[in-house]
Amino acid sequence: xxxxxxxxxxxxxxxxxxxxxxxxxxxxxxxxxxxxxxxxxxxxxxxxxxxxxxxxxxxxxxxxxxxxxxxxxxxxxxxxxxxxxxxxxxxxxxxxxxxxxxxxxxxxxxxxxxxxxxxxxxxxxxxxxxxxxxxxxxxxxxxxxxxxxxxxxxxxxxxxxxxxxxxxxxxxxxxxxxxxxxxxxxxxxxxxxxxxxxxxxxxxxxxxxxxxxxxxxxxxxxxxxxxxxxxxxxxxxxxxxxxxxxxxxxxxxxxxxxxxxxxxxxxxxxxxxxxxxxxxxxxxxxxxxxxxxxxxxxxxxxxxxxxxxxxxxxxxxxxxxxxxxxxxxxxxxxxxxxxxxxxxxxxxxxxxxxxxxxxxxxxxxxxxxxxxxxxxxxxxxxxxxxxxxxxxxxxxxxxxxxxxxxxxxxxxxxxxxxxxxxxxxxxxxxxxxxxxxxxxxxxxxxxxxxxxxxxxxxxxxxxxxxxxxxxxxxxxxxxxxxxxxxxxxxxxxxxxxxxxxxxxxxxxxxxxxxxxxx
Amino acid sequence: xxxxxxxxxxxxxxxxxxxxxxxxxxxxxxxxxxxxxxxxxxxxxxxxxxxxxxxxxxxxxxxxxxxxxxxxxxxxxxxxxxxxxxxxxxxxxxxxxxxxxxxxxxxxxxxxxxxxxxxxxxxxxxxxxxxxxxxxxxxxxxxxxxxxxxxxxxxxxxxxxxxxxxxxxxxxxxxxxxxxxxxxxxxxxxxxxxxxxxxxxxxxxxxxxxxxxxxxxxxxxxxxxxxxxxxxxxxxxxxxxxxxxxxxxxxxxxxxxxxxxxxxxxxxxxxxxxxxxxxxxxxxxxxxxxxxxxxxxxxxxxxxxxxxxxxxxxxxxxxxxxxxx
Numbered sequence: 001x002x003x004x005x006x007x008x009x010x011x012x013x014x015x016x017x018x019x020x021x022x023x024x025x026x027x028x029x030x031x032x033x034x035x036x037x038x039x040x041x042x043x044x045x046x047x048x049x050x051x052x053x054x055x056x057x058x059x060x061x062x063x064x065x066x067x068x069x070x071x072x073x074x075x076x077x078x079x080x081x082x083x084x085x086x087x088x089x090x091x092x093x094x095x096x097x098x099x100x101x102x103x104x105x106x107x108x109x110x111x112x113x114x115x116x117x118x119x120x121x122x123x124x125x126x127x128x129x130x131x132x133x134x135x136x137x138x139x140x141x142x143x144x145x146x147x148x149x150x151x152x153x154x155x156x157x158x159x160x161x162x163x164x165x166x167x168x169x170x171x172x173x174x175x176x177x178x179x180x181x182x183x184x185x186x187x188x189x190x191x192x193x194x195x196x197x198x199x200x201x202x203x204x205x206x207x208x209x210x211x212x213x214x215x216x217x218x219x220x221x222x223x224x225x226x227x228x229x230x231x232x233x234x235x236x237x238x239x240x241x242x243x244x245x246x247x248x249x250x251x252x253x254x255x256x257x258x259x260x261x262x263x264x265x266x267x268x269x270x271x272x273x274x275x276x277x278x279x280x281x282x283x284x285x286x287x288x289x290x291x292x293x294x295x296x297x298x299x300x301x302x303x304x305x306x307x308x309x310x311x312x313x314x315x316x317x318x319x320x321x322x323x324x325x326x327x328x329x330x331x332x333x334x335x336x337x338x339x340x341x342x343x344x345x346x347x348x349x350x351x352x353x354x355x356x357x358x359x360x361x362x363x364x365x366x367x368x369x370x371x372x373x374x375x376x377x378x379x380x381x382x383x384x385x386x387x388x389x390x391x392x393x394x395x396x397x398x399x400x401x402x403x404x405x406x407x408x409x410x411x412x413x414x415x416x417x418x419x420x421x422x423x424x425x426x427x428x429x430x431x432x433x434x435x436x437x438x439x440x441x442x443x444x445x446x447x448x449x450x451x452x453x454x455x456x457x458x459x460x461x462x463x464x465x466x467x468x469x470x471x472x473x474x475x476x477x478x479x480x481x482x483x484x485x486x487x488x489x490x491x492x493x494x495x496x497x498x499x500x501x502x503x504x505x506x507x508x509x510x511x512x513x514x515x516x517x518x
Numbered sequence: 519x520x521x522x523x524x525x526x527x528x529x530x531x532x533x534x535x536x537x538x539x540x541x542x543x544x545x546x547x548x549x550x551x552x553x554x555x556x557x558x559x560x561x562x563x564x565x566x567x568x569x570x571x572x573x574x575x576x577x578x579x580x581x582x583x584x585x586x587x588x589x590x591x592x593x594x595x596x597x598x599x600x601x602x603x604x605x606x607x608x609x610x611x612x613x614x615x616x617x618x619x620x621x622x623x624x625x626x627x628x629x630x631x632x633x634x635x636x637x638x639x640x641x642x643x644x645x646x647x648x649x650x651x652x653x654x655x656x657x658x659x660x661x662x663x664x665x666x667x668x669x670x671x672x673x674x675x676x677x678x679x680x681x682x683x684x685x686x687x688x689x690x691x692x693x694x695x696x697x698x699x700x701x702x703x704x705x706x707x708x709x710x711x712x713x714x715x716x717x718x719x720x721x722x723x724x725x726x727x728x729x730x731x732x733x734x735x736x737x738x739x740x741x742x743x744x745x746x747x748x749x750x751x752x753x754x755x756x757x758x759x760x761x762x763x764x765x766x767x768x769x770x771x772x773x774x775x776x777x778x779x780x781x782x783x784x785x786x787x788x789x790x791x792x793x794x795x796x797x798x799x800x801x802x803x804x805x806x807x808x809x810x811x812x813x814x815x816x817x818x819x820x821x822x823x824x825x826x827x828x829x830x831x832x833x834x835x836x837x838x839x840x841x842x843x
Contacts, residue, residue, distance in 0.1 A: 048601070048602055048603060049602075057553055057556075058556050058802075059556060128569075129566040129569050135563050136565075137563065184598075185603075187603075187604065204689060204690075206612050206613055206790035207685050207687070207689065207790045209690065211689070229690060231689050232685075233684060233685075234683060234787075235684075238683060242683070244683075390801060391552050391555030391556055391801065392545070392546065392547030392548065392549075392555055392802070393546040393547045393551075393555075394547070394551075394555045395550075395551035395552070395554040396547030396551045396555075397547075398555075399554075
């Protein structure tokens with residue numbers, strides 16, 4: 001008995017001893033590393049093995065991490081599209097052919113990156129789809145002109161080609177991948193050999209941490225930090241406070257204010273590029289009436305909602321044309337729906353809803369938006385019930401058309417406006433491509449036409465008209481545009497910037513590799 | 519007799535294997551729905567979607583899928599995890615050691631604590647009373663483990679930053695000695711293990727205490743006391759031995775429960791064990807990974823029961839006589 005107590009006592013002592021010695025150790029560790037190495041540590045979840053065929057697609061981080069290892073022909077920074085692997089390019093008059101002149105770059109294993117690799121990548125990704133939003137069905141073929149010149153032929157003109165395909169598709173080494181028959185299963189270390197500014201030194205699979213080290217011979221210039229770590233921490237705000245990470249993203253303004261007081265710097269995503277929206281089931285017996293959708297829009301105090309939910313006075317009310325007001329593609333003439341309860345009631349009466357109307361809203365996690373909506377819609381006599389489902393169930397219910405309204409969050413709204421076509425045409429498989437595709441002949445025609453428009457101004461006009469139709473028909477109602485706040489320790493790294501139109505297809509994060517290249 | 523029992527194990531095992539195939543597929547939505555149901559996820563083109571379905575063989579008929587699954591069960595090869603895009607066995611092997619060490623250490627310490635405290639408390643209850651210890655344990659037995667875990671996390675990691683908040687080790691510790699790396703791992707495991715211990719100890723303790731109180735009142739103890747046997751010898755040789763049977767059964771049951779309890783604890787502390795893996799597999803509808811993990815859980819729990827059945831008669835000669843196996 002006594003012996004057991006002594007044993008327990010010893011265990012306790014040992015634990016105490018180790019916690020003390022560990023503290024000293026970690027302090028020493030920090031001093032040592034900060035003196036010799038610049039290490040940026042960002043808090044974000046795991047996204048699997050980072051090969052272009054296997055990275056995780058829960059959110060955009062897998063794509064971004066992949067972009068540290070691999071380069072595309074073009075890229076974006078705070079000024080918009082910039083040359084990257086391609087030094088320059090020309091488009092043929094008919095919009096079918098793009099010719100790229102390449103920079104002299106090397107892969108991480110020292111082999112040169114040539115037109116052969118570019119052509120090979122474009123063909124390889126036609127057979128084996130890329131993980132993230134690149135529609136390779138638009139590409140006919142790629143031809144090598146000489147070592148540093150390549151021509152890409154499209155099946156049809158695709159106006160967003162430079163950002164949505166050339167700006168995203170990674171160029172992979174032909175000498176490695178040409179021998180790989182099944183890229184989804186290929187997990188050798190050379191699957192991560194690209195030409196990008198970083199190499200992946202270590203991936204802790206069990207914990208989901210990544211350790212990138214700089215590419216000493218990056219073609220585009222010097223990489224200004226030695227190491228970039230992504231740590232899969234449970235709570236980014238607490239981890240920032242404890243110094244475990246030095247960059248973390250949050251939606252919550254309260255956290256932002258608190259951490260600013262503690263000396264952290266904050267970068268708000270601009271353009272916001274993100275929206276929280278209601279999707280209406282257009283096959284629903286009542287909601288198929290656009291007047292009802294409009295009445296609901298009038299009944300919701302969206303300014304109040306955005307201020308309450310983001311905690312900030314600056315939050316933006318959702319645009320009914322979906323594209324946020326701070327985007328270059330925004331049409332200011334789109335009809336907006338002011339908060340007007342009387343108007344909403346009149347519209348409901350005109351529709352003949354004397355009796356109480358009962359609707360439900362589907363949400364994928366505890367949604368405060370839905371709770372606020374419930375209270376606001378009660379004022380006009382609509383009883384709203386909230387149905388919560390986890391992601392897979394949520395998507396299944398939507399695909400079956402088994403919902404009245406659903407609330408979702410999206411990013412990418414400040415990027416190329418072609419997403420409007422993808423969302424509503426049902427061509428791309430996404431949340432919107434369930435049974436309730438937006439059937440509108442005029443919209444479909446405009447959506448196809450903007451794809452072919454070669455002249456930016458002509459395209460803008462078409463996109464403006466698309467927004468007008470969306471604003472009037474309201475197949476979806478954007479509640480608010482949600483800003484991302486990046487909180488960081490400026491003493492560690494201060495080069496963060498907002499990418500114009502969002503990284504690649506409009507990702508409103510600061511994890512842009514261009515920030516680390518001088 | 520032995521055959522009958524073994525046969526019932528086989529039947530249960532087969533039934534579980536069938537359920538293991540059917541249950542994941544009965545959940546609403548599939549792996550593609552999970553990808554599409556993500557906020558800020560990608561927009562899949564039809565081609566991408568088809569290639570995913572074809573790659574994971576989800577476009578095959580349920581029967582073909584079932585045959586493939588059964589082959590997997592026999593060869594212990596459950597295929598490629600959808601989410602990790604890696605062999606299920608490899609994914610589990612990566613995470614299993616973390617859970618085994620958590621559960622192993624927690625179970626061991628729990629058993630020692632509850633037996634020692636239970637014996638002591640039961641003995642005291644008869645003589646002087648043990649209200650404080652008994653009361654404390656009663657309170658703990660009523661607390662759900664997530665509350666205990668959160669309390670520990672907030673107190674010892676956020677307010678008093680003694681222990682790290684999450685993970686199993688400090689990421690990318692370079693130039694650290696082996697000893698320091700070990701200490702780092704121990705430090706990360708303290709809170710999860712404590713939570714599991716606090717969840718396991720009360721029930722075992724209460725049983726041990728009650729058994730002790732019951733046995734202490736038996737005539738043979740009185741006789742032993744009259745013979746003047748030293749208290750410690752009395753507790754160890756007479757009380758403990760007699761209380762062992764029900765406590766042993768309970769202990770074995772708790773090991774199984776601790777495994778499932780680890781799911782919650784690992785999620786709370788972001789500990790990279792199979793509990794957290796299972797949760798992620800369920801959310802993302804990762805069928806192969808679910809098959810592998812459920813198979814593992816089923817096997818562990820059945821093995822423990824089998825072991826209990828086997829050891830029990832060895833502990834109690836009476837059962838041996840009644841049930842000549």
